[in-house]
Amino acid sequence: MVYVISVLIALMAAFIGSLVGLGGGVILIPSMLFLHYYSDAFAWATPQVIVGISLITMVFTAFSSAAAYYRNNRINIRIGLLFLTGSIPGGIIGSWLNQFINTDYFSLYFGLLMIAMSFLFLMKRKEPVKDSSSRQKTPFLSIFLISLIIGIISGLFGIGGGSIIVPAMILLLGFSVHTAAATSMFVIFFISIMSAGTHIILGHVVWEYVIFFIAGAWIGGTLGAKVNQLVKSNILEWILRLLLIIIGIRLIIEGLL
16 A cells, blocks of 8 residues: 555646646655554655655656656756756755754744745846747856756755756746746756765665655656646746745644644
8 A cells, every 4th residue: 555655646746746847756755644643554665765755756757757858848958068067066955964954843944945935936027038949048156056056956955956956947037937947857867867876875775665756746747847838828937936835834734843
């Protein structure tokens, strides 16, 4: 039963994560934390283990969805590569810092992070640009600093960084939700590889369950990318906002109890 639940959680997380470019960690981690606290069958799922499994799962979520987005020419490769300049070293730093987090306050920290990300949508938007423009002038230092923070948060909380990448691309670079989600999954793929590797070295992965999460993530990531093409941008944006707020509030309440 534990294996079936693992597959279903990974499938749901990957589908929603791929749909809006968050990577799936924002669904997988709260779900696993809930099961860890209220089910003896998931006693093995400590916060550090959950983050490690989440990052490994996101490698496959991001690869399957990014491949689908690439076939539809949705990814802005240039911007994606710029985001990787800081996110890869940041991911290694965040993964190392994860071992020092007080597990009693993990949910609270994670919930506050989600709420903070949702408020990014209150910022004034940059004028929209053509997503296909590869010659768009982009401030390298700004993207490097943003991507460094993204990487640290990814390794620290196991969320892939999409909750910052997508709002940043929409609000600061003027991308559509569709292109932001696609490019985000491209970036998350590389971030997750580096961050997951660090967690593997630190022994934060229970390999017995990983294969079931991978299976669900592959299916969910592919389906999410396909559905993304059928949904309007404004609907995707509202889904993104609501997800961050609802998950954030629930985790804050859980962290305070």
